[in-house]
Amino acid sequence: MDEDITIFQEITLFKNLTPDKIRKITNILRKVSFLAGEIIMREGDVGDTMYIMQEGTVEVVKSLVMGDEESDKNKVFTRLDGTQHAVFGEIALLEELKRTATIKAITDCVLYEIKKDDFLRLAEEDHEIGYRILLNLSRIVSARLRKADEDTVKLTTALSVILHEV
């Protein structure tokens, strides 16, 4: 996987890792392919893998409203592209949790997969890798938490305005 090292150096999750450390990470990566139309992960399923996109386009679909899983209404859609080497499912490196979105291959896709147990084993062997990846990951998760907290305040404000006006 030597040709790929430069790709991984660009990824936020692997920031501040030397090429040597990145090479150790590539040993736990597995290249996986999905055909256009296939579901890569499904919202609500428990997962223990994260993905780095290499080729193709995926659609991220997230339910906004409870009890409405089957319809396309009340969902948000985002597209991620292989050329940006987008990363998703990275919280699965920490613990097995329910996926918070469905990811579907829009074109044929090639991705790199990392399994939680392989990551934690590598981090126990090489604490520097563990420390640097987790510093990057926890900053990513904390940015998302800040965004989610802001959304909560906005939604509560909207509800409060509506309930005072009706």
Place this chain on the structure above:
Amino acid sequence: MDEDITIFQEITLFKNLTPDKIRKITNILRKVSFLAGEIIMREGDVGDTMYIMQEGTVEVVKSLVMGDEESDKNKVFTRLDGTQHAVFGEIALLEELKRTATIKAITDCVLYEIKKDDFLRLAEEDHEIGYRILLNLSRIVSARLRKADEDTVKLTTALSVILHEV
């Protein structure tokens, strides 16, 4: 601070650290006191310190609605107690961000303070400490993110129900 090592071993943030590693952490702790009524941190201020409670009771106050910072309406209140050695402000170990809640001393309080720069310096010197604390911290933050995401879905559902019914 030898008498305090057992306290820190009980704290989730320091889980899976040996007494030796905990002792290294106590070297970057500073004991700080607040009088009843004093503000320990203020929502919206940028902070670079986290706190572990040792004695006393604090009140956590968080605004739920925008533009209503001065009134007590539309706020959530929680109390934290020294006997549980509650931890707050821990995201400041990762980066300097705005505080998401105000913390006020209800009684005279004694706390341990850790500064971000001291933590990151220790983690660079001892990657195992960095790795283990960040694994614990990122799991704490990811649990909060899950909770915030669930809140968003509940609020969007409530809004959607109301907007269809009025």
